[in-house]
Amino acid sequence: MEEQTLLYEGKAKRVYATDQEGIVRIQYKDSATAYNGEKKAEIAGKGRLNNEITSLLFLKLSEAGIQSHFIKKISETEQLVKQVKIIPLEVVVRNYAAGSFSKRLGVEEGEKLRRSIVEFYLKDDLLGDPLITDDHVDVLNLATEEEVAELKAAALKINQVLGGFFAEIGVRLIDFKLEFGKDGDGSILLADEISPDTCRLWDMKTQQKLDKDVFRRDLGNLTDAYETILTRLGGQLHV
Ligand code: C5P
Numbered sequence: 001m002e003e004q005t006l007l008y009e010g011k012a013k014r015v016y017a018t019d020q021e022g023i024v025r026i027q028y029k030d031s032a033t034a035y036n037g038e039k040k041a042e043i044a045g046k047g048r049l050n051n052e053i054t055s056l057l058f059l060k061l062s063e064a065g066i067q068s069h070f071i072k073k074i075s076e077t078e079q080l081v082k083q084v085k086i087i088p089l090e091v092v093v094r095n096y097a098a099g100s101f102s103k104r105l106g107v108e109e110g111e112k113l114r115r116s117i118v119e120f121y122l123k124d125d126l127l128g129d130p131l132i133t134d135d136h137v138d139v140l141n142l143a144t145e146e147e148v149a150e151l152k153a154a155a156l157k158i159n160q161v162l163g164g165f166f167a168e169i170g171v172r173l174i175d176f177k178l179e180f181g182k183d184g185d186g187s188i189l190l191a192d193e194i195s196p197d198t199c200r201l202w203d204m205k206t207q208q209k210l211d212k213d214v215f216r217r218d219l220g221n222l223t224d225a226y227e228t229i230l231t232r233l234g235g236q237l238h239v
Contacts, residue, residue, distance in 0.1 A: 007024060013193070014027045014029065022184060024082075028051040029046075030043055039215075051078065052076075052236075053195045054194055056234070061194075069181060085182045090179060091155045095174060097111040110202075159176075162176070171203060172204050175199070178198075210225040
């Protein structure tokens with residue numbers, strides 16, 4: 001393939017222009033990072049696993065009536081997506097206490113929350129992606145009040161559907177992060193990725209962690225954990 005313009009490079013993905021207006025190509029990298037880039041590693045095959053898992057999940061969401069930027073997977077590590085302007089918010093949904101929630105609020109990891117909650121974090125590496133309130137979102141002009149309501153409703157709907165997919169394969173959806181973007185019409189669309197990099201996924205029977213905490217906390221082999229998720233979702237390990 002002829003080399004196309006690199007539009008953006010993040011910690012885990014590159015975004016390239018295509019010759020089609022409004023469509024970009026995402027390439028998943030093998031890089032693993034944690035703690036805002038403080039911990040880093042190259043893990044062969046990780047890009048392919050996240051591309052496969054994200055593609056499968058976006059397809060399943062679309063079948064359930066939840067649209068996203070995803071168009072199609074075009075190679076082991078690449079997919080075509082609709083070009084959107086990313087809203088600089090990390091939208092986190094939590095069903096069980098874990099991670100920064102447990103640390104900040106002193107609630108034991110694994111405790112079920114009385115209801116699912118949505119949190120917003122400012123997407124800003126230099127500031128360390130701080131947790132922000134709806135008022136911060138408003139005064140920083142990150143989204144209008146109506147858009148905040150739309151983002152929360154969309155995140156909770158996705159949580160319901162996604163939680164269902166994972167429950168079917170014996171996996172508990174502890175929490176996850178979403179990103180949304182705006183298309184040319186200004187409509188809000190689910191974007192970025194949904195993978196074990198962006199979700200906490202625990203085996204329902206053994207409580208084994210099948211997500212990036214394996215890397216963050218040195219709990220074992222990340223590839224094994226991600227392969228477990230891919231195969232349980234019905235994906236193929238090797239092509
Ligand atoms: O670290 P914390 O507990 O706030 O993370 C909540 C969820 O959001 C986890 O599933 C984590 O993997 C995800 N997350 C992410 N990218 C970030 C921060 C958190 O995917 N920059």
